[in-house]
Structures are given as structure tokens and as C-alpha cells.
Amino acid sequence: MQVFPVFLPHHGCPHRCCFCDQRRTTQRFSAPAPPRIESSLADMIPEDGQGEGEIAFYGGTFTLLPLAEQEALLNLALGYVDRGLVSGIRVSTRPDALEAHQVEFLTRHAVTTVEIGAQSFDDRVLKAAGRGHDASCTLDAVERLRKSGVKVGLQLMPGLPGGSFDEALFSLLTAFEARPDFLRIYPTVVFPGTELESLWRRGLYRPWSLNEAVDICADMLKECRRHSMPVIRLGLQQVASLEHGGVAAGPHHPAFGQLVRSRLWFRALMRLLSPLKNKVQPFRVRVSKADLGDILGHRRTNIEKLRSLVPGLVFETSSDLRREHLTVADQVFCLDSLLQRNPKEERHESICG
Numbered sequence: 001m002q003v004f005p006v007f008l009p010h011h012g013c014p015h016r017c018c019f020c021d022q023r024r025t026t027q028r029f030s031a032p033a034p035p036r037i038e039s040s041l042a043d044m045i046p047e048d049g050q051g052e053g054e055i056a057f058y059g060g061t062f063t064l065l066p067l068a069e070q071e072a073l074l075n076l077a078l079g080y081v082d083r084g085l086v087s088g089i090r091v092s093t094r095p096d097a098l099e100a101h102q103v104e105f106l107t108r109h110a111v112t113t114v115e116i117g118a119q120s121f122d123d124r125v126l127k128a129a130g131r132g133h134d135a136s137c138t139l140d141a142v143e144r145l146r147k148s149g150v151k152v153g154l155q156l157m158p159g160l161p162g163g164s165f166d167e168a169l170f171s172l173l174t175a176f177e178a179r180p181d182f183l184r185i186y187p188t189v190v191f192p193g194t195e196l197e198s199l200w201r202r203g204l205y206r207p208w209s210l211n212e213a214v215d216i217c218a219d220m221l222k223e224c225r226r227h228s229m230p231v232i233r234l235g236l237q238q239v240a241s242l243e244h245g246g247v248a249a250g251p252h253h254p255a256f257g258q259l260v261r262s263r264l265w266f267r268a269l270m271r272l273l274s275p276l277k278n279k280v281q282p283f284r285v286r287v288s289k290a291d292l293g294d295i296l297g298h299r300r301t302n303i304e305k306l307r308s309l310v311p312g313l314v315f316e317t318s319s320d321l322r323r324e325h326l327t328v329a330d331q332v333f334c335l336d337s338l339l340q341r342n343p344k345e346e347r348h349e350s351i352c353g
């Protein structure tokens with residue numbers, strides 16, 4: 001689904017979660033004035049398009065804006081829906097700003113998708129992050145939206161203070177129970193000027209290393225695939241304000257999503273190739289061209305590690321292979337079936353870089 005984003009950083013938000021710097025993550029420092037929003041929508045949305053996609057108001061707590069402001073923004077977007085240029089409207093907000101009257105207001109104004117910052121389903125972690133709501137509040141909000149026919153996206157932040165690998169998986173499994181339509185997963189990073197930075201500098205918070213974050217997010221992605229749960233984003237989108245000191249600490253990487261997908265491929269290929277350890281004759285694995293980048297890994301790290309195991313390993317691309325499938329000696333394997341092998345050994349094998 002194509003999204004035409006309008007960023008309203010911190011707009012409407014009465015909170016200061018310990019990790020949050022919306023201005024840096026959205027690279028917007030104030031909410032644009034309505035004429036500016038209008039002209040940027042006009043630039044983004046093609047007049048002769050298919051009418052697919054949603055106008056999305058991101059970065060703030062939409063449902064806590066003054067009602068007149070919500071109404072003005074939604075009416076602006078509704079003009080595009082009425083003309084058949086987009087299919088709907090999306091907003092992002094907090095779980096505790098989705099009471100029945102707020103959901104009813106959204107549906108009355110043709111909002112089709114709501115993205116909720118859930119972050120965690122562990123009340124201790126939510127408290128430590130200063131979120132100001134508990135897990136049951138998120139579950140109730142999702143239920144209300146689903147009953148109203150609104151699609152729901154949940155954002156999770158593994159690695160918050162008090163969090164752990166187990167907590168991240170617990171939060172993910174709880175998110176599945178709420179049955180959202182999609183997830184975003186952002187491992188916690190430390191932004192300058194936040195309370196989290198102060199905790200980190202005082203030695204009261206240890207961010208995950210990049211390797212740890214990739215590993216747990218690979219576990220999470222594997223579970224999402226098993227539950228057919230779409231993940232529309234893994235890691236922060238790279239914007240200029242995140243470069244050169246924009247992140248004080250933590251597992252930020254401009255290609256985080258690729259690192260995670262490559263880690264899954266590494267695990268799958270380890271399953272397949274381990275029996276061939278130290279075989280030096282050419283060993284050909286045919287893969288789909290679309291998967292080759294993830295299979296080789298960022299800066300070819302996967303292939304180098306795999307070749308240290310099987311020196312004769314060669315990857316060839318094949319146009320007749322479906323994505324996420326590979327063949328070895330005319331036998332076809334798929335990524336998911338390989339990942340389901342020997343799950344108990346997986347974590348041990350994957351922490352390799």
C-alpha cells in the first residue's frame with residue numbers, strides 16, 4: 001500500500017517518552033501549515049493515478065490535536081478520497097488516545113488505518129519508558145478499532161529500558177493475539193537530548209549492540225512470517241538528521257532491514273550447508289535474483305562466513321525460481337521450511353558476527 005506522508009512531529013502529544021525525539025526521526029522540526037500540507041499533497045499524489053494509497057498523518061498524536069485541527073486535516077485529505085485519487089486516510093496516535101468517541105470521530109471522517117505506538121506489552125517496560133499507559137490499554141484500543149472496521153498497525157520497540165530478548169518475543173506474541181493488520185519494528189536507539197541518553201550516560205541503560213538487535217529482530221521476523229503477519233518496516237528510515245551524531249548510541253544502521261533478512265538467510269543456509277563442512281569442490285546453490293542481495297548479506301558478510309564453512313560454495317541466480325526458494329542438486333527448498341529446522345540450535349548458530 002502506497003502512503004503519502006504528512007509529518008506532524010510531536011503535534012498533539014502531551015508526553016515525553018524517555019526515548020522520543022520525533023523531530024530527529026521525521027527530520028521535521030514543526031508541523032507544516034495547512035497551505036504547505038495542501039501543496040505537498042498536490043505534489044505527491046498523481047492526478048491520473050490508480051486511486052490507491054492512503055494519505056498518512058504521522059509523527060504526532062493525531063487524536064489529541066484540537067478537534068477543529070483534526071477536522072481540517074481530515075477534510076483536506078477527504079477531498080483526495082472523494083476525487084478517487086487515494087483510497088483512504090491513515091493517522092498515528094497513542095493507545096490511550098483511542099477512546100470510543102475518538103474512534104467514532106475517525107471513522108466518521110473516513111480514516112481507514114490507525115497506527116498505534118504500542119512499543120511493548122510488558123507493563124514494567126512501558127512504565128520505565130514513561131509511556132503513561134499500560135498494555136491492556138493498547139489491547140482495548142486495537143479491539144475498538146477492529147470492531148469499527150479500521151485497519152490497525154502496531155509499532156514495537158524491542159530493547160527499551162527493562163526490556164530483554166524474552167520481553168521482545170513476549171510483546172510480539174501478545175501483539176499477534178491483538179490481531180493487527182501489520183507491524184513496524186524499531187529496535188531502541190538513543191537520541192541526543194532524550195531522557196534515555198541521560199540514563200545511558202549515567203550507566204543506567206545499556207543499548208543493544210547491532211548484532212544483538214539484528215539477532216532478536218531476526219527471531220521476531222521469523223515469528224511474523226510463521227503467523228503471516230506483515231512487517232512494513234524494520235529499523236528507522238535513514239534520514240539526514242540521523243547521520244553525523246544524530247544517534248548517540250544503539251543499534252542504528254541505514255540498512256537494518258536488510259541485515260535482519262540476511263540473518264534469516266544465513267541461518268537457513270547454515271541448516272542446509274552444515275553437512276558439507278570443509279567440502280572444497282564447487283557446490284552450486286541456485287537462488288532467485290531478487291533474493292541475491294539478502295543472501296550475500298550487507299557487504300557480502302554472509303557469503304564470506306558461509307565460504308569459510310564450505311569453501312567451494314557458489315551462488316547462481318535463476319529466473320525460474322520463486323522468491324525465497326533455492327535449489328541444490330535439483331532439490332527445491334524454501335526459506336521458511338529451512339528456518340523451521342532445529343529451532344533450538346538457531347540462536348547459537350546465528351550469533352556469529
Ligand code: SF4
Nearest residue numbers: 010013015016017020
Ligand atoms: S507518545 Fe509518541 S510522540 Fe509522544 S513522546 Fe511518546 S513516542 Fe513521542
